[in-house]
Amino acid sequence: xxxxxWYVRKMTNTIHNxxxxxxxITATTCLALCLASLPRVSADTSLPTVxxxxxxxxxxxxxxxxxxSIPRDYAFAWLSMAQALDTNxxxxxxxxxxxxxxxxxxxKIADQQKTGIxxxxxxxxHKLEGLFYSPAGDAMxxxxxxxxxxxxxxxxxxxxxxxxxxxxxxxxxxxxxxWLVRDLETIPEGKP
Amino acid sequence: xxxxxxxxLLLSFVLTTALWxxxxxxxxxxxxxxxxxxxxxxxxxxxxxxxxxAESIKRQVDxxxxxxxxxxxxxxxxxxxxxxCGGDQCSSGHFYVHAAAPDRLGLIVHPSRVPVSNPNAxxxxxxxxxxxxxxVLVPQSVKLTVTPTAGSSISESRNTQNGVTWVRxxxxxxxxxxxxxAAIGKASEIRxxxxxxxxxxxxxxxxxxMSGKLVIETNPVRDCTGNFVPDGTxxxxxxxxxxxxxxxxxxxxxxxxxxxxxxxGQAHITVASGVVTGNELNVSGGR
Numbered sequence: 001x002x003x004x005x006w007y008v009r010k011m012t013n014t015i016h017n018x019x020x021x022x023x024x025i026t027a028t029t030c031l032a033l034c035l036a037s038l039p040r041v042s043a044d045t046s047l048p049t050v051x052x053x054x055x056x057x058x059x060x061x062x063x064x065x066x067x068x069s070i071p072r073d074y075a076f077a078w079l080s081m082a083q084a085l086d087t088n089x090x091x092x093x094x095x096x097x098x099x100x101x102x103x104x105x106x107x108k109i110a111d112q113q114k115t116g117i118x119x120x121x122x123x124x125x126h127k128l129e130g131l132f133y134s135p136a137g138d139a140m141x142x143x144x145x146x147x148x149x150x151x152x153x154x155x156x157x158x159x160x161x162x163x164x165x166x167x168x169x170x171x172x173x174x175x176x177x178x179w180l181v182r183d184l185e186t187i188p189e190g191k192p
Numbered sequence: 193x194x195x196x197x198x199x200x201l202l203l204s205f206v207l208t209t210a211l212w213x214x215x216x217x218x219x220x221x222x223x224x225x226x227x228x229x230x231x232x233x234x235x236x237x238x239x240x241x242x243x244x245x246a247e248s249i250k251r252q253v254d255x256x257x258x259x260x261x262x263x264x265x266x267x268x269x270x271x272x273x274x275x276x277c278g279g280d281q282c283s284s285g286h287f288y289v290h291a292a293a294p295d296r297l298g299l300i301v302h303p304s305r306v307p308v309s310n311p312n313a314x315x316x317x318x319x320x321x322x323x324x325x326x327x328v329l330v331p332q333s334v335k336l337t338v339t340p341t342a343g344s345s346i347s348e349s350r351n352t353q354n355g356v357t358w359v360r361x362x363x364x365x366x367x368x369x370x371x372x373x374a375a376i377g378k379a380s381e382i383r384x385x386x387x388x389x390x391x392x393x394x395x396x397x398x399x400x401x402m403s404g405k406l407v408i409e410t411n412p413v414r415d416c417t418g419n420f421v422p423d424g425t426x427x428x429x430x431x432x433x434x435x436x437x438x439x440x441x442x443x444x445x446x447x448x449x450x451x452x453x454x455x456x457g458q459a460h461i462t463v464a465s466g467v468v469t470g471n472e473l474n475v476s477g478g479r
Contacts, residue, residue: 132353136315
């Protein structure tokens with residue numbers, strides 16, 4: 001790669017001049033420290049961790065690509081659901097929800113808009129266990145164990161905060177380029 | 193001083209805990225679409241909240257009286273949180289709504305067209321729902337019936353697991369529609385799979401001369417069990433003569449593929465459909 005003469009001269013000066021080199025290293029370190037000390041991105045916008053165990057799933061064997069897509073898309077589904085329920089934005093649900101799951105959440109957001117209630121989720125991760133993968137590969141049923149902190153707010157007032165481990169039965173179906181959550185039902189622990 | 197701080201901290205913790213963890217008496221489980229009531233949780237006017245899978249309900253209530261939960265407020269299965277707040281104090285409780293009796297079926301059958309005599313070629317997946325579209329997770333017996341074009345129906349009962357059951361079926365040797373029905377109680381769903389001829393079998397062609405041109409046509413193209421291969425299926429004729437190699441793709445019309453080919457000198461002609469090859473012909477140009 002050909003570099004202009006001024007650039008080569010400048011770099012040579014910097015490398016061979018210890019003061020300049022020290023100044024350069026110090027400036028880079030300061031910049032790195034400043035960036036590190038910036039406030040972190042809100043937990044609301046970070047993807048929750050999702051682990052998938054598909055060892056007992058059948059009758060169809062899960063494909064390598066699908067075993068990567070499911071946890072990724074399920075994490076995005078939870079992120080979009082948490083944001084939609086916090087901000088009352090139904091449009092955020094379209095990307096990763098369909099069918100009954102989407103209808104239920106849309107209804108819930110419509111209720112929230114009427115009542116002034118809204119929910120905040122802090123997602124501490126999900127453990128997915130594959131239950132059923134249809135022979136044609138067009139439906140997958142999973143059980144999820146989710147660690148969550150849920151805040152219920154009426155306007156700005158927090159009326160309840162709880163740390164819970166919830167269990168869900170999840171039905172996912174493939175869309176054009178991702179897996180979509182079609183049904184999401186909370187079940188009592190240890191069931192079904 | 194230290195003791196005072198400790199006591200204050202303990203007192204504030206106890207007060208906070210009392211404020212948030214006061215338990216509201218709710219039934220542990222409710223059947224979807226069934227009205228019920230929650231016992232009064234205090235006195236005076238207050239606010240009642242019910243947060244469910246598809247609900248965020250808020251209303252003013254008299255805390256001394258029972259709180260009535262309407263049937264349409266608990267139609268969706270899942271975990272519900274009920275909260276009553278009066279003044280600064282809130283009480284809460286959780287309950288699960290489980291599915292009502294099975295009333296609807298979701299039946300997914302794949303594929304919609306299938307070649308005949310194919311083992312495990314058809315798959316049927318059944319989802320059992322209640323009247324409110326909730327998946328019924330308690331095991332249920334679903335009756336699956338397959339009715340071929342010719343012959344009698346075959347039935348089998350399958351138990352659901354987590355609301356789902358499935359079956360794999362062979363396609364019949366004869367082409368035509370096959371009806372697949374899933375039933376539970378009064379609810380039933382039907383899907384139809386079109387069984388079509390498989391690959392061509394014993395592909396044969398013959399040639400004739402017409403106005404100086406070689407006309408080649410196949411015999412009616414059938415699969416190995418005698419079903420006509422559907423019109424539109426491509427048959428390829430390949431001619432090798434002094435001019436080189438030429439391939440013509442022709443769709444079946446009324447079960448036959450037909451083509452006219454100019455020939456110079458000796459020609460060798462082959463025919464194929466998909467992976468199946470047929471007979472070969474050797475002809476002389478002009479004859």
